[in-house]
Amino acid sequence: MKILVCISKTPDTTAKIAFTDNNTKFDTGSVQWIINPNDEYYALVRAIELKEADASTVIHLVTVGAPDADAIIRKALALGGDEAIRVNTESQDSFTIASQIAEVAKQGSYDLVFLGKETIDYNGSCVGGMVAELLDLPYISLATKFELNGTTATVTREIEGGEEICEVSLPVVVSCNKGMAEQRIPNMRGIMAARTKPLKVVEPVATEALTSIAEFSLPPAKAGVKLVDADNVAELVRLLREEAKVI
Amino acid sequence: MVLIFIDIAEDGNVKKSSLEALTYGAQLAKQLGVEAQGVVLAPATEDLSALGKYGVSKIHQVKNDSLKYFDAQVYAKVLAQAVEQSGATVVVFSNNTDGKAVAPRLSARLKAGLVAGAVALPETSNGFAVKKSVFSGKAFANVNITTPVKIISLNPNAFKIEEGTGTAEVVELNATVDAPKVKVTAVKKQSGEVPLAEAEIVVSGGRGLKGPENWGILEDLARELHAGLACSRPVADAHWRPHNEHVGQTGGAIAPNLYIAVGISGAIQHLAGVNRSKVIVVINKDAEAPFFKAADYGIVGDLFEVLPKFTEAVKQLK
Ligand SMILES: Cc1cc2nc3c(=O)[nH]c(=O)nc-3n(C[C@H](O)[C@H](O)[C@H](O)COP(=O)(O)OP(=O)(O)OC[C@H]3O[C@@H](n4cnc5c(N)ncnc54)[C@H](O)[C@@H]3O)c2cc1C
Numbered sequence: 001m002k003i004l005v006c007i008s009k010t011p012d013t014t015a016k017i018a019f020t021d022n023n024t025k026f027d028t029g030s031v032q033w034i035i036n037p038n039d040e041y042y043a044l045v046r047a048i049e050l051k052e053a054d055a056s057t058v059i060h061l062v063t064v065g066a067p068d069a070d071a072i073i074r075k076a077l078a079l080g081g082d083e084a085i086r087v088n089t090e091s092q093d094s095f096t097i098a099s100q101i102a103e104v105a106k107q108g109s110y111d112l113v114f115l116g117k118e119t120i121d122y123n124g125s126c127v128g129g130m131v132a133e134l135l136d137l138p139y140i141s142l143a144t145k146f147e148l149n150g151t152t153a154t155v156t157r158e159i160e161g162g163e164e165i166c167e168v169s170l171p172v173v174v175s176c177n178k179g180m181a182e183q184r185i186p187n188m189r190g191i192m193a194a195r196t197k198p199l200k201v202v203e204p205v206a207t208e209a210l211t212s213i214a215e216f217s218l219p220p221a222k223a224g225v226k227l228v229d230a231d232n233v234a235e236l237v238r239l240l241r242e243e244a245k246v247i
Numbered sequence: 248m249v250l251i252f253i254d255i256a257e258d259g260n261v262k263k264s265s266l267e268a269l270t271y272g273a274q275l276a277k278q279l280g281v282e283a284q285g286v287v288l289a290p291a292t293e294d295l296s297a298l299g300k301y302g303v304s305k306i307h308q309v310k311n312d313s314l315k316y317f318d319a320q321v322y323a324k325v326l327a328q329a330v331e332q333s334g335a336t337v338v339v340f341s342n343n344t345d346g347k348a349v350a351p352r353l354s355a356r357l358k359a360g361l362v363a364g365a366v367a368l369p370e371t372s373n374g375f376a377v378k379k380s381v382f383s384g385k386a387f388a389n390v391n392i393t394t395p396v397k398i399i400s401l402n403p404n405a406f407k408i409e410e411g412t413g414t415a416e417v418v419e420l421n422a423t424v425d426a427p428k429v430k431v432t433a434v435k436k437q438s439g440e441v442p443l444a445e446a447e448i449v450v451s452g453g454r455g456l457k458g459p460e461n462w463g464i465l466e467d468l469a470r471e472l473h474a475g476l477a478c479s480r481p482v483a484d485a486h487w488r489p490h491n492e493h494v495g496q497t498g499g500a501i502a503p504n505l506y507i508a509v510g511i512s513g514a515i516q517h518l519a520g521v522n523r524s525k526v527i528v529v530i531n532k533d534a535e536a537p538f539f540k541a542a543d544y545g546i547v548g549d550l551f552e553v554l555p556k557f558t559e560a561v562k563q564l565k
Contacts, residue, residue, distance in 0.1 A: 129351030161442025210360030230548030
């Protein structure tokens, strides 16, 4: 079994969100980068669990990015995974990223492609579906459970107000959601091993972006909280009805 | 022409999020001076011509048993044919669970630029720029779509449903439909509850509730308000509540009209999933809890005393 796990680098959750160049670029000045949590906790950890259940499994990691993404992909290698591939290009939009990943996936003929359900910076939830389409493979999004039985997978996916259980034959592309697995902390052995694991750099294929960011903006500041006395809860209910008009 | 994908729930009804997409698509069509039409793939129990009241003139319906259950691969291929046959230049989805799977596939298939998670109508006076929420609700981006066919998927609850009058002509669309490769074997619905993503009011509990055995007082309030239930991450991690109720950066992102956070500190990762809520109410015994900074209304107090009074006061309204 060969699994490809897509890893993206995102600003740390607590990073200050600010923009430069007339609000056209994200200010990366003091940003600390992390592995996108959905990629790490759900996609990567589930792949590692599958490898633990079947030692013949091979896990490759792929990221699309400039050399500054190497630190992130090494961290992902420290958690598990056998080999990493970095496609040497800055990402432009979801489609260009998906095109690069699809190319890597084609070259490696993987049984499974795992991604996080979305990145926490652009919140697109797009790359998985695009990769699947470019590979003409089935796609299961927002998976909360994934079990393998030979070459058939049983996957639970989120739907509005519930879940759906489905069966699919490999190969398949799956975007991973909460429930798939639980966050792990890399140990010293993993960190040491990651140093010697191969990190291949491949050059991008030609693609064109379909979208471009014109401008960023910040939401208007909140007016401040209106506190109601704990002994007067009825007043809160009155405010919600008459002032905020939400109940 | 603006083509709107109408998503059908398991019970055969049009999803609420699709009614938002219909209203949005119809208003966009008006703005562009073109027609709005809908497309339905799954078997619907509703009278589709009645969807005309949301502003669509025509509904393309594909009748094929293979479309009963959603399969993103099959759906994308059929939708591509619908776009071609109808001559649509803009396709609108809801950014709901199905939309998240099929819109990107259609985008890659047609090489049509997609903005996922739109929160407003596009600016079309000079180009085509769609505003979307980024950085987990901490900012917005205006994204230009530069391709001839454009795809937008609208965030649930970001656009108000508007009903007018009118009926739509329902026409059958002939399309090649593949057999699905994903076989749905079971659908489990949480019965009697309001789906979180669609809920207009959400009542949410954190570690302050101390344990799963105390959730009854929160459920009482949710029932009175006809609200969906949510929780913070440690609550789901400790298995006090199911994973699908976990909201925040690594859980679900929601944007209800009213979010009531009880016994939740308001860490930035939690806020990332709820900061698009229109009105936020916080109940916390710690006056210094960070959530008060993001709240519109708050009560500093012990939730075990405040909640029953809250529920009682809501009951009094009726
Ligand atoms: C990468 C990353 C991703 C994360 N993603 C998420 C996410 O998606 N969602 C999420 O929620 N968290 C997430 N977290 C965790 C987050 O940082 C917080 O730890 C979490 O939100 C805290 O949950 P809590 O507020 O329920 O618990 P606590 O922080 O323990 O707060 C409990 C609150 O309850 C109050 N309280 C206690 N007793 C009472 C009482 N009797 N009456 C009234 N108030 C009371 C306390 O004053 C306190 O403010 C993430 C963290 C990281 C690092």
